[in-house]
Amino acid sequence: MLDIAKFDQINPPSRLLMGPGPINADPRVLRAMASQLIGQYDPVMTGYMNQVMELYRGLFNTENRWTMLIDGTSRAGIEAILLSAIRPGDKVLVPVFGRFGHLLCEIARRCRAEVHTIEVPWGDVFTPDQIEDAIKKVKPRLLLTVQGDTSTTMLQPLEQLGEICRRHGVLFYTDATASFGGNALETDAWGLDAASAGLQKCLGGPSGSSPITLSPEFEEIVRRRKCVEEGIRTDEHVDGDDEMIYSNYFDLGMIMDYWGPERLNHHTEATSMLFAARECARLILEEGLDNCIARHELHGAALLAGIQGMGLETFGDLSHKMNNVLGVVIPKDIHGEQVRQMMLNDFSIEIGTSFGPLQGKIWRIGTMGYNARKDCVLQTLTALEAVLNRLGFKSTQGAALQAAWNCYDK
Incomplete structure (x- = not known):
């Protein structure tokens, strides 16, 4: 028999978290998380979802319609973007300057991409010329970057990479988990096609929700693909743009239909995490x-x-x-x-x-x-x-x- 008496009520010690994340959540975010739950299609709830999209457009500095949350940690946002964009056999280029560049490589390989890397010693970053030279050589479909890598504490400059990608017909993504909110990120001005982040660092919240933003061009690519129907699993290559997405949970097309006016059921939104994400963004925009x-x-x-x-x-x-x-x-x-x-x-x-x-x-x-x-x-x-x-x-x-x-x- 289970001795329930040995399980005390959760009462963690008071800590000042001064590592690379997670950090202490803002008390106002914690209070928002303690709010009572409401139904996922309650007009108040869908109103909060629309507000989250608007607030995060302000943080990402973008006009992208599809700026929303992926339920899960920062890695969930990364996987949703890569799984929904990468087709088997696609060439991707990953500039690796720390641990999280290697993570992008691992996820891309699981998407059956042909992964190419360039590397610099940990503690350095890449110049735009180094990345453009690699793009000319590899001719990738996607450039996968990390903006801030906590393993090295370095911040990769992104300002010139969007223009380089446009000239070479390359989709441009960045993982901004560690940098978002505490360092400049200009999604539209820098020509980013997709970006993802997390709450548990500069945004002052808990881990468990991943804000993302997608350009219209990225949306079009996602919309041209389809989810494998329930019960069907195949490795057969699908010709043309009608490629299959082998994940239901991370299918951005389905998630967009859930966040959009159609409100097509995909999952039950993590209400308390949405409240947290909304408060994180609200507080930063209130501060400026x-x-x-x-x-x-x-x-x-x-x-x-x-x-x-x-x-x-x-x-x-x-x-x-x-x-x-x-x-x-x-x-x-x-x-x-x-x-x-x-x-x-x-x-x-x-x-x-x-x-x-x-x-x-x-x-x-x-x-x-x-x-x-x-x-x-x-x-x-x-x-x-x-x-x-x-x-x-x-x-x-x-x-x-x-x-x-x-x-x-x-």
Whole structure:
């Protein structure tokens, strides 16, 4: 028999989440999530869905009609876009500068694409010329990019890539999960055909909903495909544009019919997550998107100043760093995981580790969303300096805080 007495009510400890995400959700978002549920076709609910589309057009800087949510984590948005656009045998080009470029490759291969990559060392980004040269060589149907890769903390410039893709007849997609809301993303001006994101970083919400936007050209491509009928599975190639989508849940054509005026049943919308996504967008647009980006830039710069003031080395090309995440090189003779455990256990502050070629070499510290605040930065610097000094890393006491304060004073 199950002993139910051993299962207490959920009561997680209070943590300050200063890693690369997730972060502490804004209390106003949590309050929105606690709202009572309503039916998925209630006019109030469909009204909220329409409002979400309008709000996220403002965040994506787009006029795209199809700007909506995919129910699931950020990866759900990525998969929905790639599964609905890639036909078996399509050539795709992925510029890889961190862990999440490899993720795009993996998903594209599962879509049976012919995947081509170019790579730079972790900590660097690509120039437009490097990407255009690869496009000329590969002649892909799609360019799949990551805007901000938290594994390296780098931000890939996208401004010139849309024009390059247009000249070469290439569809242009970016995964903006880590960067969206804290760094500029100009969907229409930059010529993006599709973009996806998540709530759990700069938007200040929980993981579980993925905002996406699709250009009219991308919509046309999705509409030319069809879902495999229930019970039918075939590997037979379908000639022409009438290609099959081998996913029901991630079929964007069906999801658009659900979000559109037809309201054709596809799934039951995740009501509480929609409330969260709506509040995330509302709060940022109330603050002003440019102001929100500037806030992330300010607190990211203050953290950087404090880390440098402490005498720590930073990782990667700082001219291409995301506003919201910083890579910090773990000092020699310091055990990185011991520092993280002391930060968590003694100060209730979480900072991130890393993986791949950077495993055990850097910490990743985030200043994003609700945690892009002065008090969060100063608390984190104070705790990190205290832990490092206790473990034998010598720094000038208080130098980190003074450097951060000086940054704020400017």
